[in-house]
Amino acid sequence: xxxxxxxxxxxxxxxxxxxxxxxxxxxxxxxxxxxxxxxxxxxxxxxxxxxxxxxxxxxxxxxxxxxxxxxxxxxxxxxxxxxxxxxxxxxxxxxxxxxxxxxxxxxxxxxxxxxxxxxxxxxxxxxxxxxxxxxxxxxxxxxxxxxxxxxxxxxxxxxxxxxxxxxxxxxxxxxxxxxxxxxxxxxxxxxxxxxxxxxxxxxxxxxxxxxxxxxxxxxxxxxxxxxxxxxxxxxxxxxxxxxxxxxxxxxxxxxxxxxxxxxxxxxxxxxxxxxxxxxxxxxxxxxxxxxxxxxxxxxxxxxxxxxxxxxxxxxxxxxxxxxxxxxxxxxxxxxxxxxxxxxxxxxxxxxxxxxxxxxxxxxxxxxxxxxxxxxxxxxxxxxxxxxxxxxxxxxxxxxxxxxxxxxxxxxxxxxxxxxxxxx
Numbered sequence: 001x002x003x004x005x006x007x008x009x010x011x012x013x014x015x016x017x018x019x020x021x022x023x024x025x026x027x028x029x030x031x032x033x034x035x036x037x038x039x040x041x042x043x044x045x046x047x048x049x050x051x052x053x054x055x056x057x058x059x060x061x062x063x064x065x066x067x068x069x070x071x072x073x074x075x076x077x078x079x080x081x082x083x084x085x086x087x088x089x090x091x092x093x094x095x096x097x098x099x100x101x102x103x104x105x106x107x108x109x110x111x112x113x114x115x116x117x118x119x120x121x122x123x124x125x126x127x128x129x130x131x132x133x134x135x136x137x138x139x140x141x142x143x144x145x146x147x148x149x150x151x152x153x154x155x156x157x158x159x160x161x162x163x164x165x166x167x168x169x170x171x172x173x174x175x176x177x178x179x180x181x182x183x184x185x186x187x188x189x190x191x192x193x194x195x196x197x198x199x200x201x202x203x204x205x206x207x208x209x210x211x212x213x214x215x216x217x218x219x220x221x222x223x224x225x226x227x228x229x230x231x232x233x234x235x236x237x238x239x240x241x242x243x244x245x246x247x248x249x250x251x252x253x254x255x256x257x258x259x260x261x262x263x264x265x266x267x268x269x270x271x272x273x274x275x276x277x278x279x280x281x282x283x284x285x286x287x288x289x290x291x292x293x294x295x296x297x298x299x300x301x302x303x304x305x306x307x308x309x310x311x312x313x314x315x316x317x318x319x320x321x322x323x324x325x326x327x328x329x330x331x332x333x334x335x336x337x338x339x340x341x342x343x344x345x346x347x348x349x350x351x352x353x354x355x356x357x358x359x360x361x362x363x364x365x366x367x368x369x370x371x372x373x374x375x376x377x378x379x380x381x382x383x384x385x386x387x388x389x390x391x392x393x394x395x396x397x398x399x400x401x402x403x404x405x406x407x408x409x410x411x412x413x414x415x416x417x418x419x420x421x422x423x
Contacts, residue, residue: 081308082142084149086159091196093163093172093189100167101160101197102141107153127201129231129404132158134190136209136237136381137324138316140166143208145308146388147395155405158197162214163189164320174323181324183331186210187217191225204232204404206395208384209356210324212238216333219340226339232402234346234395237353237381239360240367241332246357297352297380298387305385337367345371346398348391350379372398 086102093099106128131151133144141159151157161168163186173179194203207215212235219226292301295309345368349361358375365373374394376383384391396411405411 081145081305082311084142084145084152086157089197091160091189091192093185093192095171095173095185097163097172097189098169099160099163099189099193100169101158101193103197104148104152104157104159106156127198128156129202129204129399129402130156130158130198131204131206131399131404132160132190132194132198134160134205134207134211134214135162135165136211137328138165138313138321139208140312140315142166142308143312143382144206144384147206147384147392150388150392150396150411151399154409154411155399156198158193160190160193160197162186162210164323165316170320171323181327183210183213183217183327183333184221186214187219187221190214190218191222194225201229202231202402202404203229204234204399204402205230206234206236207238208236209238209381210328212236213240213328213331213333216240216336220333220336223339226343230343231404232344232346232398233340234348234398235361235364236346236348236391237350237356237361237383238364239331239356240334240337240364242360243331243356244329246355294354295380295382296386297350298378301386309382309385334367337364340368340371342370344398344401346374346394347371348374348376348383348394350381350383350386351375351377352379353381353383355381 086104089101089103091099091101133141133147135141135143140161144159148157148159163169163171163181164174171181171185173185174181205215205218207213215233215235216238291310291313292306295313296306347361347365347368349356349358351358361375362373365371372394374390376387376390379387379390392411396405399405400407400409
């Protein structure tokens with residue numbers, strides 16, 4: 001990408017925070033003035049709204065703003081994505097944060113008789129396999145829409161919202177004590193969800209991006225859980241560390257400049273959340289191009305799917321975006337991968353992922369020689385939405401290898417992104 005296109009991103013994103021001009025100085029920015037920081041701050045919003053850490057040229061807008069707004073409303077009302085709901089539940093993290101999850105149970109066997117349901121020799125039937133899905137940064141449990149639709153009734157699944165995302169409460173430690181979010185905390189959160197939603201029986205762990213890091217943190221802190229109950233693991237578009245080296249498609253000089261000032265800028269943005277949110281809404285159609293560029297790689301993504309991704313990202317408050325960001329630079333769970341050795345493991349990534357490049361998935365697979373490594377061409381960071389059929393096929397195969405679903409089970413309903421319907 002050229003320097004001029006990077007400048008176009010900064011200029012467009014700056015409009016999102018123009019209303020905040022005159023706010024207090026920003027640490028780390030020469031001169032400390034808010035107006036001098038708005039260029040970088042604007043870039044930060046455009047970047048972090050996609051769960052990334054850098055920007056790229058915005059698509060040229062060729063349709064009037066009013067028409068684009070009407071199109072977004074039409075897609076919001078017509079798109080089925082994110083409409084799947086299960087049995088709700090709540091877990092509580094070790095700091096008291098309320099974590100929301102939903103359970104989709106296996107459809108009962110209509111051929112089963114009361115006699116067949118009786119306990120054998122006084123013992124109860126074994127608990128079913130539970131597949132626990134963990135979502136990524138600035139997303140929520142609905143990001144697994146297609147995989148959830150395909151597996152409904154076939155295997156027991158748990159979908160949860162990470163702290164401060166989706167329907168879960170804001171992190172208590174962050175709100176009450178100003179503590180930073182850590183990947184280790186997310187691992188403990190996942191343990192709380194498992195204790196509440198799947199207290200017994202075998203487990204399959206599935207994580208995308210930050211969700212994959214959460215799974216690694218769980219293994220690092222609770223190796224006995226992995227050893228005793230986990231029967232398979234899927235790591236999608238994620239990384240075990242060295243995220244500070246990712247350039248997000250920017251020139252090296254641009255990346256270094258953003259990294260120097262980003263922590264201070266984000267802190268200031270989080271303190272002016274209300275004004276910044278107004279700016280984000282005012283320039284939503286501009287940032288749609290940035291979001292699409294960092295989420296998808298193929299040109300023919302269903303517009304309703306693209307809009308669905310936008311809604312999830314837009315729904316993440318800027319102060320949540322800010323408080324999570326530092327955790328990624330500190331993330332290093334390479335040694336935790338050793339706890340997955342000997343298990344069926346799927347490592348999958350989009351070849352054109354700019355957020356967690358596929359090289360990071362290859363590095364994970366190198367440490368797990370028996371893992372299946374799948375690199376999806378023409379796929380970006382949200383590969384499970386962009387190419388749902390590939391992700392679901394490989395996930396179904398993993399579940400079969402782990403004994404989570406019968407070999408003859410029909411896993412369907414994922415199809416193409418234009419045909420999936422809510423169940």
